[in-house]
Amino acid sequence: MTDSSLQPAGPVTDDAQRARPVDPARGTRRGLALDQISLDPGFWKTLQDANSAGTLRHCIEWMERLGWLANFDRVAAGTMDHNRPGWQFSDSEVYKLLEALTWEYGRTGDAEVDAIFESLVDRVAAAEDEDGYLNTYFGHPGRPERYSDFSMGHELYCAGHLLQAAVARMRTKGEDRFVALGRRVADHVLREFGPEGRNGVCGHPEIEVALAEFARATGDTRYRDQARLFIDRRGHGTLTPVPLLGPAYFQDEIPVRDTESWHGHAVRALYLAAGAVDIAVDAEDSALLNVLEEQWHHTVARRTYLTGGMGSRHQDEGFGEDWELPPDRAYCETCAGVGSLMVSWRLYLATGRVEYVDLMERTLFNVIATSPSPDGTAFFYANPLQQRVEGSDVLPDAVNSRAEGGVRAPWFDVSCCPTNLARTLASWQSYSASVEAENLAVLLQYTAGEFDFPLRNGLLRLHVSTDYPNASDIALSVSEAPREGAALRLRIPSWANGASVSVNGGPADPVTPGWCDLPEPVFEGEEIRLVLPTEPRLTWPDPRIDAMRGTVAVERGPLVLCVESRDLPEGISLESVALDVSVSPSPDGDGARARAKSVKTPAQARGALPFGGVPADQEMSEEFDLILVPYHRWAERGPSTMRVFVPVAVDPISKSPSGPILEGRSDER
């Protein structure tokens, strides 16, 4: 599966397995390769199986149906004209699917998947121009000229996705005609946009992160230099602003190095940041890396939802100001979740800091897992934290708008999310474990399966048994280890107060959130038991988040929970529900559900306007048990209203949200 002719990319050279999306040219941390982890039945295998069985074919069918694939055939046949279906970036969906297919093949070795990949490459490759330019929207008779619209043309964005697919191919099957096509496309970009070429950047970042990884995969640093050039060119207002959105929409009003917080279109900002991390790492630019870490911390602390979702605004699919986090109009695009994983993973590999992996877990369980339907053929594009009006029951078998409220759709007018999910889930393993300095095995995400850590002194094979996140127990058994044992590091999630670790049936030693290095090396036959308490817990918003004032959320383990109207007692509407926080929420039947004490608050009679001379009367009129269910599966049982942040009931006696939870500050972390 690995082509031995590939050049080593950096100082870590002894790991021959290359099937991973990110492989920095410098540094001592490396993710496991796809075939070094096999999943057992559990949360992530269910999602990955739905991706294999459902999403991959679903995407091909839709792109065939809409003519996005046929666009390549028409260019090859010279019949492309002014009437071309799909947006200017529809080629990129084909490339993201190619990337997904080749990771899928790399993970499974499934010859049928490989054959599908090759049949798509037949069509894509036939549309290549002689000079390596490849785009079905621009540069053909009846079509706009090449590079005539840097702001919205997405030509380099499309090229970037092709290069990411080529990297995946190189690392799963080795050099082939598709990789060669990628080289020609990349070389064309270098000729057109090099230091002596056009002084342009693409309105949608992507080429930067793609070229950086292409440099790593090929060992050719010219590609990295070009990525760096694109990053340095950006932020100087060379792009023609889009009406109403301005240059901040595509991060062209300020250079990356001078940026305090991510802003503008969320996916654009995150793809750009991912590429900048790659450059900072490979070029040993620690000043740039520091700036990017600061951006992450500023953005995560002030512009990120409890789900890990990013993007507060529909208008520009963008970040809002600090503290602007409306639950109802949260955009939290699925693709921004993918972008966030891309950045956090790169920052983890660069620094080894645990908070990046914590955010990845949150985003995986509450954004990535939320989007697809169980069969992988319908998707949320936006992932709001509140739904005021019931969505449709079933959407038509048609192209939908991006943000149909409350129901997953089979396909979208702009359909970036299905293929982005596909490539992410096909390569899920690559984000779950790593090796540090060739001698430390690091387990990052918990799921049932087998992990092969290639350490300097030999293989550490860990078998993980768990029903996490539905259960607290995670059992690790060492089925193979180097003779002198192996160092093992476990991630204790930031929410896991009261976690413990025991070795070989010994006492359960309390561990605190962060990294937990086992005090002794592990040996073959040993058993380690990690317990991550998944009791339901209340989570409070920062008081500066205006749109969440007076509310609280309930979480269990890594799962954000929500209230869906279909779980409410007959006759009670979600808009009159308040949570009584004087009673702690408790687990409910299914391991991922919770039950809390709730009250119905009466609606207020007001004048003509919804404002009055006295505050809301919050007397509790009816007490009942509130069922909370995992957010990632909301709207799956049919139309419902939903909210993650529930208003806090005010005690009618003291008029305050009192009780042990409020007074007891000892659990502050």
Next chain:
Amino acid sequence: MTDSSLQPAGPVTDDAQRARPVDPARGTRRGLALDQISLDPGFWKTLQDANSAGTLRHCIEWMERLGWLANFDRVAAGTMDHNRPGWQFSDSEVYKLLEALTWEYGRTGDAEVDAIFESLVDRVAAAEDEDGYLNTYFGHPGRPERYSDFSMGHELYCAGHLLQAAVARMRTKGEDRFVALGRRVADHVLREFGPEGRNGVCGHPEIEVALAEFARATGDTRYRDQARLFIDRRGHGTLTPVPLLGPAYFQDEIPVRDTESWHGHAVRALYLAAGAVDIAVDAEDSALLNVLEEQWHHTVARRTYLTGGMGSRHQDEGFGEDWELPPDRAYCETCAGVGSLMVSWRLYLATGRVEYVDLMERTLFNVIATSPSPDGTAFFYANPLQQRVEGSDVLPDAVNSRAEGGVRAPWFDVSCCPTNLARTLASWQSYSASVEAENLAVLLQYTAGEFDFPLRNGLLRLHVSTDYPNASDIALSVSEAPREGAALRLRIPSWANGASVSVNGGPADPVTPGWCDLPEPVFEGEEIRLVLPTEPRLTWPDPRIDAMRGTVAVERGPLVLCVESRDLPEGISLESVALDVSVSPSPDGDGARARAKSVKTPAQARGALPFGGVPADQEMSEEFDLILVPYHRWAERGPSTMRVFVPVAVDPISKSPSGPILEGRSDER
């Protein structure tokens, strides 16, 4: 000033003065005409003077500079081509300005204003096609075909604004060449879109309300029938939806008669409703009128801001769902304020209900008065209730985007608001008083000036002296009255608890919000004193408004107040301010300001995300006096952050927003 050859429009026939925008063909209520009211120095005269001296010329200068006026010259000269400046609706700005100019002339008789009007008509009229079609965007060589884009073409929208200007001309100067042009344009619309014509409606309603009033002004009911046809055609999905926005954007997914609440693009929804009220009244369609009253009540009770502002979303400039009223992303377009006035005024004339006039006062003081700068040459397009980040100090002398945060702009890419303000302020008088059944004088808005009520038995002339809303006292003196006296009705605003009326220095009789009919007729020489208490008061949001939970606003009289960062003590930022509601706010110096007790709440230290395991610590760290200033003048002293709804401080002892204000519910209205 009035052409006596005009046909009477309905049963009310004895009022020869016709200079008013709305004159229903049926019913017993009629607004005063423009020349029946003259304003003395005061709040509204200041705004009207700035409109006269600043805005009218400013709009002409900008439309000249951008070529929007020259578009007419180019069509006339046959030189229009593919390269035409301005959006497809830029002609409408010229027509709204014509309407403003002719109201201005009708009010003032200023010959210079009339000359400007005529000079613009020279240019507009020259662009008319032979068949009465008049549009500079469509139907010329190199331009799109006529009626080739109903969804976004705005052709009938532009025609509607021309007809509204023609109505204003008819009622201020009488039949002339511009009115004749209007007739040709209207007749063209009838030929093209009559029962046997194209089955189309305009993506932006306006032609309906314009044709309805044109029918009233001309006495020709064919125009009314056409308006009715447009209204009945709408809501059946004939318009091609705009990507992402869908048919609800232009109210084409459900007929007006079946609509529960205003939705979609706010200005579109309101213009459509205004036309529908006209049709319901003139055609005696009481079922339709009931539906429109229900729509008003539903929308005002659940989708309207404290300022009277409408529109919660930037993406579609539209209404949100019920209770979706974010202060920070409130759109509250100035033009939606104009549209709201149009609907409420028509509903008042149709029903005589006071709540419509109450909302108009709120909208006039807090949306209409907010938009223009003191000199009338810069404007807010959107009117949010919270500004998180300081705006620019001064904007460039350039076309700006619609929603530059926190600073008024001289002109916009889509520049509908300046001309809409111009026509509204030029005819402000017409909304301030009315006569009912020819024998009852009704004073609706309070401002210093002289009001001539033409009653059946003679003239009632009322002189009003007041510094309202900066002062509570309103002195009315009767300088002329019919011999047998006149019946007088006063509006007591919904917020005015503790109001009183005294006649001729007699005792102050308490009056309650609603209509106050003086118990005896008024006679020449009498003096009436109305006191509307303008003590600062707290106003609380409905608990279902998630984005305002835990906050309170302060109002004084009809004015919504706000906190601006420049009034905070040194070193305190607006995001850490909370209001101590155990102390009532008090007046502060200037009659329109208030002072309240406030505290600084410490920022919370959290983890990586802005969420934590304990609720916000709201201990008060520092007490200070909070200055509140009128919202309508915010951002005038330079860059600031601002908020109308201020978080309520929680008492550190009881942890509750306790105190007399919370406990005392006796002031509920």
